[in-house]
Amino acid sequence: MKKDKIIIGLAGNANVGKSVIFNHLTGLHQHIGNWPGKTVEKAEGTLHFKGHTIDVIDLPGIYSLSTFSIEELISREYIAVENPDLVINVVDASVLERNLFFTLQLVELETPIVVALNQMDMAKKKGIKIDHEKLERILGVPVVPTVATSHAGIYELMQTSVDVVEKGTGKPTKIRYGEEVETRIQKLSEMVSKLQLPYPARWAAIKLLEEDEQIGGRIRQLDPEIVSAARKLAEEIERIHGHSCSTVITSERYEIAGRIAREVQEIVPLRKLPMRERLHALTTHRILGYPVMVAVILSVFFAIFSFGDYTSQLLGTLFENFYSIYESLFGTGILATLIWGGIIEGLIAGITIALPYLIPFYLVLYFLEDSGYLSRIAFLMDSLMHKIGLHGKAFIPMMLGYGCNVPACLGCRIMETERERFLATFVVTLVPCAATSVIILGLVGAYVGFEWALLLYVIDLFIIFVLGRIAFKVLPGEPTGLIMEMHDYRTPHLKTVVKQAWFRLKEFVIMAFPLIIAGSFIIKLVDVLGLLEPISNVLSPVTVVWLGLPTITGITLIFGVIRKELTLLMLATLFNTADFASVAGFGPVQMIVFTLVAMLYIPCVATIAALVKEQGWRRALFITFFEIAFAIFVGGIAYRILMLTGM
Amino acid sequence: MEKKLSQLKPGETGVIVSIQALTNHRHRRRRSWGFQRRLEDMGLTPGTKIMVVKSAPFHGPIEIYVRGSRLAIGRGMAERILVSV
Numbered sequence: 001m002k003k004d005k006i007i008i009g010l011a012g013n014a015n016v017g018k019s020v021i022f023n024h025l026t027g028l029h030q031h032i033g034n035w036p037g038k039t040v041e042k043a044e045g046t047l048h049f050k051g052h053t054i055d056v057i058d059l060p061g062i063y064s065l066s067t068f069s070i071e072e073l074i075s076r077e078y079i080a081v082e083n084p085d086l087v088i089n090v091v092d093a094s095v096l097e098r099n100l101f102f103t104l105q106l107v108e109l110e111t112p113i114v115v116a117l118n119q120m121d122m123a124k125k126k127g128i129k130i131d132h133e134k135l136e137r138i139l140g141v142p143v144v145p146t147v148a149t150s151h152a153g154i155y156e157l158m159q160t161s162v163d164v165v166e167k168g169t170g171k172p173t174k175i176r177y178g179e180e181v182e183t184r185i186q187k188l189s190e191m192v193s194k195l196q197l198p199y200p201a202r203w204a205a206i207k208l209l210e211e212d213e214q215i216g217g218r219i220r221q222l223d224p225e226i227v228s229a230a231r232k233l234a235e236e237i238e239r240i241h242g243h244s245c246s247t248v249i250t251s252e253r254y255e256i257a258g259r260i261a262r263e264v265q266e267i268v269p270l271r272k273l274p275m276r277e278r279l280h281a282l283t284t285h286r287i288l289g290y291p292v293m294v295a296v297i298l299s300v301f302f303a304i305f306s307f308g309d310y311t312s313q314l315l316g317t318l319f320e321n322f323y324s325i326y327e328s329l330f331g332t333g334i335l336a337t338l339i340w341g342g343i344i345e346g347l348i349a350g351i352t353i354a355l356p357y358l359i360p361f362y363l364v365l366y367f368l369e370d371s372g373y374l375s376r377i378a379f380l381m382d383s384l385m386h387k388i389g390l391h392g393k394a395f396i397p398m399m400l401g402y403g404c405n406v407p408a409c410l411g412c413r414i415m416e417t418e419r420e421r422f423l424a425t426f427v428v429t430l431v432p433c434a435a436t437s438v439i440i441l442g443l444v445g446a447y448v449g450f451e452w453a454l455l456l457y458v459i460d461l462f463i464i465f466v467l468g469r470i471a472f473k474v475l476p477g478e479p480t481g482l483i484m485e486m487h488d489y490r491t492p493h494l495k496t497v498v499k500q501a502w503f504r505l506k507e508f509v510i511m512a513f514p515l516i517i518a519g520s521f522i523i524k525l526v527d528v529l530g531l532l533e534p535i536s537n538v539l540s541p542v543t544v545v546w547l548g549l550p551t552i553t554g555i556t557l558i559f560g561v562i563r564k565e566l567t568l569l570m571l572a573t574l575f576n577t578a579d580f581a582s583v584a585g586f587g588p589v590q591m592i593v594f595t596l597v598a599m600l601y602i603p604c605v606a607t608i609a610a611l612v613k614e615q616g617w618r619r620a621l622f623i624t625f626f627e628i629a630f631a632i633f634v635g636g637i638a639y640r641i642l643m644l645t646g647m
Numbered sequence: 648m649e650k651k652l653s654q655l656k657p658g659e660t661g662v663i664v665s666i667q668a669l670t671n672h673r674h675r676r677r678r679s680w681g682f683q684r685r686l687e688d689m690g691l692t693p694g695t696k697i698m699v700v701k702s703a704p705f706h707g708p709i710e711i712y713v714r715g716s717r718l719a720i721g722r723g724m725a726e727r728i729l730v731s732v
Contacts, residue, residue: 246687379708
C-alpha cells in the first residue's frame, strides 16, 4: 500500500541520541511547540524520502510507559491512541538491558516498530559487541544499527521504516511472563477484549494487573467487574510471589530484557580505564568535584554574560543612534512617541536584553546537557537543593537566574514532574537577576553601604529558602527524590546542539516578543495619556503610607515591569539628579525599602512571557501577582523595622 | 544479612530484597506507590544486584551501578531500599 503521508514517532530513553536522529531526519523543517495543555515540549518535523512525505514526532525521552511522569503519559497516549504509522525506538547499544526494557513495552503496545540500535560506536568503545541480527530474530522486529552522530545507518533506518509501513512486518515475538502471571494475563485479556478500547486487550490487561490508575479508571467506567476481577488476580499473584503484582511484572519484564541483552551481546572487559571514566571520577569526586564545578559554572557565567553584556550594549547604542534619525523624520508628536516608546522600545528591549543572553545560554545548556555534565552537577548539589524541597537538577536553572530569569525559567524544563517544574520556576523568579543587581549595587551599595547590599542578597536567599519550603509543603502531588541515569560522557554533536538552540530561540521570539511589545506599549500609552501621575497617586496608600516611599516611586516601579534597571534610570530622571543622596525624603531607609521591593516585586515582562510559555497563563499570573503582594508586604515590614532601629 | 542500601560502602554489592513504603499513613499510600514504581522502572526490582560506586558528601546522593548502567539516587530513597549482602 502506498501512503502519501507517513507519521513516525521517535521514542526511547533519555540521552540515547534521539534528538540527533530527529535533527538528521528533519533538518531545518521542524517546529517546536508544547503538547496541548501540557508543559512538555513537542518537536515535529517533516522529511521527504523516496517520494514519501514523512512527519516525524520526537516523543519525550522516558524509561517506561507507566504514568509516573507527564512525559510517560503523553508518549503512551500518543502511541496508543493517535496510532502513528510507525514508532522508531531509538536504543542505546551501550546500555542495552535498560533500553530493551522500554522496547518490550512498545512491543506490548502492538505498534509497528523499528529499532534503531544507536551509539554502536560507544558500545564498541566500552568493549560491547552486539549481534544485531540475532536481536532482530529474538524481538521479531527490524533492528538497524546506527551511529547517529556520524550519520551512519540513517538511510537504512528510513528505508526499513518505509518498508515496514508499506509492506508490514511479521508479528513481533510475544513477550511471555512467568506461568503464574501469564495465565492471569490471558484470563483478563479475554474479558477486556469484549470492551471497546483504543488499546490492545493484552496490554490493557497487563496494565490492569499493574494497577495502572488511568487504564483502571477507564475500564471501571465501562465494566467495573473487570477491575475487581483484575484486583483479585493481582492479589493471587501477590500471594504467590510475596511482592506486589506490579513489582512482579516489572521485575519479570526486566528479567526478559536482561536475558535478551545477554544473549546478543558479548562484553570484552577493557584493559585500561578510559578517559571518560576518569573524567567522571574527577567531576563527581567528593572534594575535587566541587572546585571543578565552580570553575565550570563561573566560566559559563563569564562567557554568557560577557558576550551578552557586550552585544547588548552594542545593540543598545545602535538603536540609540537610530532614535535620532527617527526623531528627525517623525518628530516628537504623541503618535510618534507612542510608536517609538511603546512598540519599538519594546522590540528593542526584547532584542537587546533577551537575545544576547539567550543565544549563548541555549548553546551552553544543550552542550552541557548533551555531554552529560549537567547530571554530575545535579549529583553534587542534590543535598543542598533538598533544603528548599527541590533536588539536584534545579541547581542549574537557579544559578542561571542570577544572570537572567528568562533562560532560568526556560531551563526549568529539565525537572521531571509538573510539580517540580512549577516549584523550580517559582523559586527561580525570586532570584535577583543581573538587572536587579544593578539596582541593589547602584542604589543601596553605592549610597547606603556595601554591607547593606550584601544583606539584601542574604535576605533574598532566606526568602527563597522559606518560600521554597512553604511551596513544597503546600503544593499537591508527590515529592520526588533524585533518581537519574548518569550516562557516559561523550562529545556533544555540535550540529544538533546548534539546531536545538536555534529552534528553541525561534520559538521563544515568536511567543515572547508580542507580549513584551504589548506590555511596553500599554505602559507607554498610560504615560502619553498623562495617567502616570494619577496612578501613582492611587498607589500612594501603598507606596507612601505602607512603604514610606516618595509618591513618584510608584511610576518607577511600574516602569520596572518592562526592564528592572529602568526603575533606577526613571528614578534619576524624576528626581532630576543621579545623586540620590541629595534627594530630600529619600534616605537610606527609603533606598533599602525601594530596592527590596524592586528586587522581589515582579518578574519583568520578558520573564512573564517565559512563564506564560512554560507554565501557562494561570500560573504565570499567579506567580506575578503573588510576588507583587509579597514584595509590598515584605517592604512594609522592612520599613517599620528599619524605622525602629532609628536609621 | 540485610542492610539499607545507604549503609553500603563504596565498592560493596548487594541484592535488592524489598523497597519500603514511605509511611503507613493512609494518606501517603498513594505517594509511596509512585516512588516505588519509579525505582522499579529504573531497574531496581527485587533480586537485582547493585554495586555502590560512591556517595556525594553532605548526606548527598549515592552513585550505583545497576543493570549495566550508572544511576544517581537520592539518599532518602536509598534509605528505603533493603539489600542483602
